[in-house]
Amino acid sequence: MRPTVHDIAERAGVSLATVDRVLNGRPNVRGVTRARVEAAIADLGYVRDVAAANLAKGRVYSFAFILPAGDNPFMRTLEAEVRGIERQVSADRIRVGISVVPPFDAGRLADAIDAAVAAGVSGIAAVAVEDDAVVAAIDRAKAAGIAFVTLVSDIAQSARDHFAGVDNMAAGRTAGSLMARFLGDRPGPVAVLAGSMRLRDHRERLEGFAARLGAGRVLLPVLEGQDDPARAQALVGDILKRTPDLAGLYSLGAGNAGLVRALAEAGGEALVVIAHELTPETRAGLSSGLIAAVLNQDAGHEVRSAVRVLKARADGVPLHAAQERIRIDIFVNDNLPPEAGQSGADVSSVPE
Amino acid sequence: MRPTVHDIAERAGVSLATVDRVLNGRPNVRGVTRARVEAAIADLGYVRDVAAANLAKGRVYSFAFILPAGDNPFMRTLEAEVRGIERQVSADRIRVGISVVPPFDAGRLADAIDAAVAAGVSGIAAVAVEDDAVVAAIDRAKAAGIAFVTLVSDIAQSARDHFAGVDNMAAGRTAGSLMARFLGDRPGPVAVLAGSMRLRDHRERLEGFAARLGAGRVLLPVLEGQDDPARAQALVGDILKRTPDLAGLYSLGAGNAGLVRALAEAGGEALVVIAHELTPETRAGLSSGLIAAVLNQDAGHEVRSAVRVLKARADGVPLHAAQERIRIDIFVNDNLPPEAGQSGADVSSVPE
DNA sequence: CAATTTTTGATTTACGTACATCAAAAACTG
DNA sequence: CAGTTTTTGATGTACGTAAATCAAAAATTG
Known part of the structure; x- marks a missing residue:
């Protein structure tokens, strides 16, 4: 069905090893050869099987969510959603960590970002506080090749990849x-x-x-x-x-x-x-x-969107911008969603 | 990190082959042995790596969407969303087919369902028409072990697994x-x-x-x-x-x-x-x-929800009921989402 | 208890990709 | 053209699971 690396090798008249070199940007490939391989990739419409690639790499995505402490119910809902998503995405080799920092404390937030970078995560999502120190920390993370998403509250002038929140x-x-x-x-x-x-x-x-x-x-x-x-x-x-x-x-x-x-x-x-x-x-x-x-603003959507964007960035894969837009929901007494049960209780298991 | 089949085999003191027999419901395993393996699975908290399993099986999910024809703009949006999701999920070994049937024609709808079953799909999503013939067709599909989701319009008295639509x-x-x-x-x-x-x-x-x-x-x-x-x-x-x-x-x-x-x-x-x-x-x-x-009702959400539910059913995996609830959105002139561009134009590609 | 059936183990191949190694071929040096 | 460097090929292993085969062991039968 879908073309594989073998098909590319055959089509381009090169070996598997060379295809691998081109695909993964390894050195020691002549320009002509590289072009032939890339043409074959384009012709066949090859797309890397990310699942198989991750299996081979033994890759584990590690994302850090940085949230403000305090009793703001929305933030606590956000934290609950982050914890809730962990099991859900563990099947995709994604691990999600949470660090909670004092609210409105730019210094501590910047420190938490730097700590996540030092810990070697592949992506960070944070509720941003407008401050130069935070902008600098975000830019450091980006410079280190780490995906960054601002959550709920944005800093547009930073190098963040995406903002998961409302207008x-x-x-x-x-x-x-x-x-x-x-x-x-x-x-x-x-x-x-x-x-x-x-x-x-x-x-x-x-x-x-x-x-x-x-x-x-x-x-x-x-x-x-x-x-x-x-x-x-x-x-x-x-x-x-x-x-x-x-x-x-x-x-x-x-x-x-x-x-x-x-x-x-x-x-x-x-x-x-x-x-x-x-x-x-x-x-x-x-x-x-x-x-x-x-x-x-739906906290669950924001968290899921952030994870999707971080993963897409880490994979170097395009993403559907339209799906990642967070809507402004209007609720009146008659279109209230059912009250969310305790986490874990809202899973319907499969009979067979 | 996560336990594998090897860990289970070791823990249960059996061979890999026996673990495989238990995991995949194959015959020729004594009750005692099966219990030992299941205990090991529970102890270690093993969950099958679906990606690896699908890779090994070479499994391709094939889902059929059955939509009414006509110039109802909402239905055409729905169709566009189904077509749009195809590329997005092709990475997950999911293929999505669409068949369009005359609106409000229960007989043709029932035929389309039977045709999808005959074609060997693993899941069906359909905009249901209330009719005994349709109920019977859905029940036949379920009896054949095929996942079924009603879309937009429900038939609660049928055997469908889920309804992706609003109250x-x-x-x-x-x-x-x-x-x-x-x-x-x-x-x-x-x-x-x-x-x-x-x-x-x-x-x-x-x-x-x-x-x-x-x-x-x-x-x-x-x-x-x-x-x-x-x-x-x-x-x-x-x-x-x-x-x-x-x-x-x-x-x-x-x-x-x-x-x-x-x-x-x-x-x-x-x-x-x-x-x-x-x-x-x-x-x-x-x-x-x-x-x-x-x-x-967000057509994109409905389609994505339907695909998630069908895949979960096909994998025999639990799903988050809360996430699959379709909300009743209220739009006024000020919270309108940006107009969706042409399909394909709304993809932001990644620089690096 | 011998014959038969069932259960279990050991081993292999495959899926699509990543990555490493070594040898062979080709392309550049001077 | 010998020597060096670069490029390419061939091959193997690994990831976690599925699935098949064949042999060995155990249980069941008469």
Whole structure:
């Protein structure tokens, strides 16, 4: 069926050894011969059998995922997805390691990247923090021939191969136009709860949101909750008290456990709330009607996409860009995916 | 690293040949011996190296996709995705064939299934038509040990292994609650444009929609456009003329090219329109503001999921149910994925 | 217990590729 | 043209599994 190295050798009129030299870029092949072999490869449409090659090489892909510590539920979901994917891809000779570093600590992140490089991994995926030290570490990794994917949060000016995450400006715009549609003609100002305006993701979401909210709508000064549930609860409780005619609230960061508690206490019915990331807390908010919509980036997709891209880079194989695009999911109470069971419980085994 | 058949043989104190007999269910192994080998397998946590096994077997998976003909854009997208996935999985020794049968023709569909079985494929994915002949054909395929996945449209009472598609009742509910939120207090009745009430998918979507629309809202009698753009255009144009106070319109089937034309002609601003499936037509409707939201099932996900499930079944390997769930996507003008280029143009090649 | 059947072991080949070794041939030196 | 270097061929082993063969050992039968 598919052509093999033997077919190439025959077609090019050379030995197997020479084909091997050409295929694997080994020295001591004349230009003419190399051209003949390459022509045969092109003619026959040969593609290397990666499975057989890996078997022969005894190759084991080793990928490092570097994630921030802390109680941000989304990050913990991400970590769970990374752990979950490990068994799934072990069949493909892929090993996935995780290192957890303090959040927003560029120095420690850069160190973790360097450590992974030193450990000899063939690919790294990391939740990036915008910082020169991190950019330098990424560039060092790339210079060492290691594939690099930024996860969730990007640094476009670095040498990373790929970004596995969403367009946060578009996410903000989506939230803004949904908010505008949900509010309709209803009067009243809109509040925004963010983690910190020093985070690029949060700034971008806010910018997109404001652009789509509509000129006639008053946008209150941004509340910064540091992604901390307790602070978020205090801030939201306070603004609800002080702004009786508040029409909408956009929570573009984390700490939504506090948001939901504050909403439940206030018992405001008419308030339109839009939040980010589908977590147990926001899911509960959707179910109880306290939250109108949740924008989400699928952590599982991001992790799987990162692994696919890292593997493709390591194999030197092209990848389907379209499949690797991470979508901005909109969830309302009626299109919620079923709650994920405990890891391992969601495997259906085969009867026969 | 990972244990091999040699390790099992050593651990169980038997020869390689006996391990092979146990692993592949060959005869002539005493119960005691078989138990010893199985204990060793369990102890060591051995899992067969599928890549190596397939290499040795020279196995080629052959899957058949059976799709309806016609100009339904979603089905054509589905076909394009199937063709697109072919190269992608050829590296995994998977070959994917497509047969196109007349739409809604149960007899021809059943014949196509039987033909695929006769051709010796190891798995079949088909857009099912609810019919006893089809159920019987699926059951024959399963009896022949062939994996079967229903695609987009399910027949739950058949012996199929899996359904790769969305929960249409939930999709209808989602459309209903979005419609209710978008309309707010605005008065006026809501119309529904369906393909045919004989289709289960369409009935389910309507049922879910009506359930979430709210008691105070008048739902006009369903318009049946037979998924035909010309008919849809006529029906929508007519109802817009006859119902000046129409507040909302839910298009739950195909033929949306006609819907968009009728909307553009009428130029109604306030009308809230929700449609299904992201096609060039509905995308244009979103961009121009004629359509407020589009519910979508990702054809690419469905095809890839079907292939994964078929392969897992053929390998006798468990699969991650959570990953195979097809989501109900909500698209508004701001979270539209970039338009897919021509097939083949969306591959980014690797520099090195 | 001899004859027969079943079970087990030992060994080999194959899949498609990677990689190493050694000899032979060809191409360059001076 | 002898000597040197480069290029090429021939061959073997390995990866982890499948599958086949034949002999040896064990169990079962009458």
